[in-house]
Amino acid sequence: MNLDDAAAVKALDTTLTSIEKVMDVDRLARSIDELSEAASAPDLWNDQENAQKVTSRLSHAQAELKRIKDLRQRLDDLEVLFELGDEDPDTYLEAQQELLGLQKEIDAQEVRTLLSGEYDEREALVTIRSEAGGVDAADFAEMLMRMYLRWSERHGYNTEVYDTSYAEEAGIKSTTFQVKAPYAYGTLSVEQGTHRLVRISPFDNQGRRQTSFAGVEVAPVVETSDHVDVDEKDLRVDVYRSSGPGGQGVNTTDSAVRITHLPTGIVVSCQNERSQIQNKASAMAVLQSKLLERRRQEERAVMDALKDTGNSWGNQMRSYVLHPYQMVKDLRTNFEVGNPSAVFDGEIDDFIEAGIRWRRSTEAEAASA
Template structure:
């Protein structure tokens, strides 16, 4: 602690605070809160439950950001006074408390800084996540289910509402695919960095010879569409099939043709939905997911065209973005960011914020790099 420079640490914390406040645009944030408060006070707000939940959720998130900024400002002022008091009275305990607090403030500022880096077009939205098993047979199906549990536990740990919309079970164990929705502000901004191919290395519990097995699963993340997105899908562009829902339990949903499969013929995108008991509800949910995927596809095509015009055709994401190794050693490592941990069980229990935060910072740096290359190509 003898080498600790309190003034420097406090100065760095204040600089980061000012940067965050500028990025969040407090005046705009307060104006948004007023607008959301007006919407929330409308007597007919809850006539549309989904819209009402979105308004109240966005209002709570915006108010939380302002409160965090105000609290951090107060803590910065208070810790400076505390340190000066400790120096005046030559109280080592008070000085130590001030040093601990400024460190805690820096940690909280780092966490809040992540929010300012989620500035993509759809980052504020809820997320629709689809997990599919890949190469690796039954181990891959089991791995896909492990990933679904990991993300649902992550949502639970953070207090986010998650709803499983569709599950296709594999014959022996695990799942072929699953789709779920996470409703929280910036859910897409956070989870979008999880999109890509995930790889698991372990001793297979399904191999009677106890051999090591490598298996793969794909994670797709799209933003939840909103009415303002205007994704028109002509009826002639889709094929709708209905069938009996499947899954464990033998519930009532398994006895009627309530499940829906929609195929978008121009792109061959297929969406299945069976969570709801009503065929009408499943069709509406499937159309919403299809619109989300088409929205992302349109966005990717526009981005690809811009890169081609700029002379940059490199892919932004590799085919394999993270490895989970359970044998011969314990390690989870993100191959883009380099972030890693040996606490594999904690990761599968939903402790993935470190990976997500590192991914958001990496994505932000990639965007800056791409912008710089585009600027160079125009000059």
């Protein structure tokens, strides 16, 4: 093994050792034992909601521990592979490729250790709304919805769409869905803000270039330990008939529910269940998540004002350009790629990782100011 290769392997070993310490592998193993015991309880499924949480956390913890152990084993094997490569050019080429693969995966794992915020380990509630740009904005909002659902699918995360309001000509006015995976909130929270699309409009018969906007909002899913006070007197509850694309009726009864929180003006809807009672319960859970996120943002705003950092959260953060060139660029991190099709198909991990690193460095700068 030459000096450059040895230095690269040593650097990876240092990073992985740091990750193992931060994740506390021994504590993670103990947690798996405790969750396994809870999952084997004969009365577990008497409470389906709790059972799903236990099994989800167990699956996540097992996957995390396996990922760390696999990385450690591959790193140990890599040193042997480089030694064998001293005698065989093909084996050396294989070692080089494995080195590049390990660097990418260890970097991605390092990013996960940066998710240490109060709600980062929660599941995520994502809301997407079309903004300026008419029918193009509605179409763009639907493209973003598909992008995040495809990203979730690529990672094996379950999702549940609570409500989708379809636009008349094409696309959607808004949608709200939940990403059911631990740390989904911490991961997706860096996607919050205004997204911008530039393209030749497929809805313009003169083929003119159109700029449109869509807003993404991400909130942590509430848990029973959260204290979010909602006074029934502050709510207006409306029921209506569920509808699909083009305004067609989905249900023949008024089972969809819309709740307006009068003090804040927050409006949430749910139409995915057949029962009005179930839809109201789901809508209340969404409302509580939004109120929790609003409280978190207000607390952050107070701290930012005290520190006078000038940080801008929730402003325009990414541009998707399809004409006159092909590029997707994050305006905060300057990370960019030249393949918008892959991005819209859910390949956004690099953007998310860059966003998490940017957020952590921004917070560190603010703390030291």
